[in-house]
Amino acid sequence: MNRYVIIGAGNAGLEAASTLLDKDVEARVDLFNAEADLPYYRPQLTKIIDDLSKLKPVKPKSFFSAPGLHFHPETDVKSVDTAEKRITAGGKIYPYDKLIFCCGADPALPPIQNPGKARLFSIRSFADVQKLHVAAKSRRTAAVIGGGPLGLETAESLTRLGLHVTVYEIFTRILGRQTDNEASRVLTEFLKSNGISFSVGSQFSITGAHHIAPHGELPRQTDVIVVSAGIAPRTRLASECGLEVAKGIVVNDRMQTSLPDIYAAGDCTEWNGSLCGMWLPAGEQGRTAAANAAGETAVYVPKAGKMMLNLFGRTILSIGTPEPKGDSGQAVSFVNKKNGSYLRLFTDGTRCTGLFFLGQPAEAAQTVTVFGKPTDGTASPLNGFE
Numbered sequence: 001m002n003r004y005v006i007i008g009a010g011n012a013g014l015e016a017a018s019t020l021l022d023k024d025v026e027a028r029v030d031l032f033n034a035e036a037d038l039p040y041y042r043p044q045l046t047k048i049i050d051d052l053s054k055l056k057p058v059k060p061k062s063f064f065s066a067p068g069l070h071f072h073p074e075t076d077v078k079s080v081d082t083a084e085k086r087i088t089a090g091g092k093i094y095p096y097d098k099l100i101f102c103c104g105a106d107p108a109l110p111p112i113q114n115p116g117k118a119r120l121f122s123i124r125s126f127a128d129v130q131k132l133h134v135a136a137k138s139r140r141t142a143a144v145i146g147g148g149p150l151g152l153e154t155a156e157s158l159t160r161l162g163l164h165v166t167v168y169e170i171f172t173r174i175l176g177r178q179t180d181n182e183a184s185r186v187l188t189e190f191l192k193s194n195g196i197s198f199s200v201g202s203q204f205s206i207t208g209a210h211h212i213a214p215h216g217e218l219p220r221q222t223d224v225i226v227v228s229a230g231i232a233p234r235t236r237l238a239s240e241c242g243l244e245v246a247k248g249i250v251v252n253d254r255m256q257t258s259l260p261d262i263y264a265a266g267d268c269t270e271w272n273g274s275l276c277g278m279w280l281p282a283g284e285q286g287r288t289a290a291a292n293a294a295g296e297t298a299v300y301v302p303k304a305g306k307m308m309l310n311l312f313g314r315t316i317l318s319i320g321t322p323e324p325k326g327d328s329g330q331a332v333s334f335v336n337k338k339n340g341s342y343l344r345l346f347t348d349g350t351r352c353t354g355l356f357f358l359g360q361p362a363e364a365a366q367t368v369t370v371f372g373k374p375t376d377g378t379a380s381p382l383n384g385f386e
């Protein structure tokens with residue numbers, strides 16, 4: 001019987017566990033998770049600040065009593081002994097034949113001038129959201145630091161809770177990775193029309209506990225400050241046990257780390273120089289790591305980057321690269337005059353290599369199919385858009 005230990009029961013860890021149970025029916029799988037809650041759908045967190053009851057578990061309770069699976073909630077893996085092939089958790093020692101790190105990431109904190117006494121919130125766990133909910137309820141103003149997808153979702157949730165929200169983005173546009181200047185401008189106008197304010201392209205400092213000041217401006221009073229500025233992979237345990245770590249735990253295409261019989265998957269990893277940071281890729285990496293741990297040969301192949309948000313009743317969709325490619329590439333905008341939906345198309349002159357959509361949710365599925373299709377950018381690939 002093979003003994004597998006998985007550190008972390010987010011999407012990477014859960015997918016790794018179910019893959020191992022499928023592929024190795026004799027296996028003993030010890031799945032450890034530091035959090036007390038049954039593993040939940042983490043991408044929901046920024047959407048439920050105003051209504052905590054919406055949180056949903058990823059797997060039904062019955063999953064955790066599957067034969068061969070030993071789930072250890074609220075149990076931190078404290079150390080890994082790679083020479084003896086065993087880990088320590090909850091005061092006990094567990095041996096392993098194969099070990100998979102799926103321990104996720106912490107929120108990254110940007111270098112903020114003078115954080116002083118400010119209480120900065122960030123969102124990674126349900127416990128974080130519970131704290132933010134209590135702090136924000138019945139308050140009037142909030143500052144969200146970071147205009148990426150999670151920052152914008154946070155802003156919308158806080159707006160629903162009745163706060164007036166300002167998003168602070170030090171780069172020159174919001175959703176900087178998913179838009180060009182024009183698409184970002186259209187999105188900014190839409191969000192402003194829904195009550196969100198922006199301070200974009202400026203450094204800022206935090207003064208005292210409740211003031212934030214864009215460079216050269218007077219401090220503005222704010223009741224709550226939420227930081228949403230990317231992820232910092234959890235690498236401490238991996239470093240301590242001698243694995244190669246750069247920004248994340250370094251893995252190859254098979255999700256193998258630098259030491260034999262140890263794999264890593266999800267937000268804790270660095271694959272091909274890049275971090276994971278997304279739900280579906282984390283699961284895919286978990287499945288790849290587990291298949292290899294179980295003796296198969298599986299390779300991780302990432303899919304084209306796709307981001308989808310729903311804000312104030314509209315779908316925001318971005319696929320591929322938001323810039324024209326090569327000398328004949330184009331960036332063209334189309335609008336559906338009947339309902340205001342907006343499509344920005346990026347091409348290499350012959351096909352769609354990127355797109356940004358802000359519009360009616362019902363049109364999103366059709367929009368997805370445009371990516372990769374032939375177009376020279378002169379006519380809209382979607383009916384009703386001109």
Ligand SMILES: Cc1cc2nc3c(=O)[nH]c(=O)nc-3n(C[C@H](O)[C@H](O)[C@H](O)COP(=O)(O)OP(=O)(O)OC[C@H]3O[C@@H](n4cnc5c(N)ncnc54)[C@H](O)[C@@H]3O)c2cc1C
Nearest residue numbers: 008010011012033034042043077103104266267277278279
């Ligand atoms: C607020 C928020 C919104 C998001 N929205 C989206 C979205 O809309 N779309 C999208 O694609 N992605 C989104 N993401 C990213 C996505 O949720 C992550 O990429 C995904 O959850 C990563 O899964 P993971 O299993 O690698 O890590 P995690 O989900 O972080 O799970 C890691 C688990 O390991 C546990 N752990 C850590 N150390 C130990 C230890 N020593 N011992 C035991 N357990 C340990 C942690 O407690 C945690 O439960 C969002 C993330 C956040 C935080």
